[in-house]
Amino acid sequence: MSADLRLSAQLVAIVDSLRHQVGTDLIPVSVTGTAVGGACDDMEAAVAAGAAVTLWDATTSPVASFTFLALYLASGGPVLLELQGTTIADNSHLTLVAGVPLFLGSNGTTAYNAASFGGALQSIARVRAKNNTGASVSVRVLVIQ
Numbered sequence: 837m838s839a840d841l842r843l844s845a846q847l848v849a850i851v852d853s854l855r856h857q858v859g860t861d862l863i864p865v866s867v868t869g870t871a872v873g874g875a876c877d878d879m880e881a882a883v884a885a886g887a888a889v890t891l892w893d894a895t896t897s898p899v900a901s902f903t904f905l906a907l908y909l910a911s912g913g914p915v916l917l918e919l920q921g922t923t924i925a926d927n928s929h930l931t932l933v934a935g936v937p938l939f940l941g942s943n944g945t946t947a948y949n950a951a952s953f954g955g956a957l958q959s960i961a962r963v964r965a966k967n968n969t970g971a972s973v974s975v976r977v978l979v980i981q
């Protein structure tokens with residue numbers, strides 16, 4: 837299987853009546869330096885109010901290691917994301933808000949190191965979401981090997 841990954845991004849911010857604009861128009865994206873190919877996992881996950889769910893797991897997905905991951909919350913939320921590494925020290929947390937996609941171009945993460953960015957390179961093994969709001973949300977997940 838091969839994939840033609842095209843990414844479009846547009847950001848317009850008006851601050852104190854000044855327009856700031858950055859964007860691209862459907863440019864081909866080469867994630868690994870060559871054509872994107874391999875397995876693909878495209879799903880939508882429901883996250884109930886107050887619940888935590890696994891959005892992607894390397895041990896159960898047809899994509900055991902990714903070169904591209906996209907997460908999108910259409911409405912509701914926000915949800916707290918946990919990117920789990922191979923050990924608990926490798927976990928990272930961030931917030932996914934509605935209408936703002938999150939893209940990762942590799943599955944690399946590093947172990948926590950308080951002194952610097954010098955932690956050992958690990959792989960993201962699992963992506964989880966926790967919904968702390970009072971309503972269910974749906975998260976779209978696209979993973980490409």
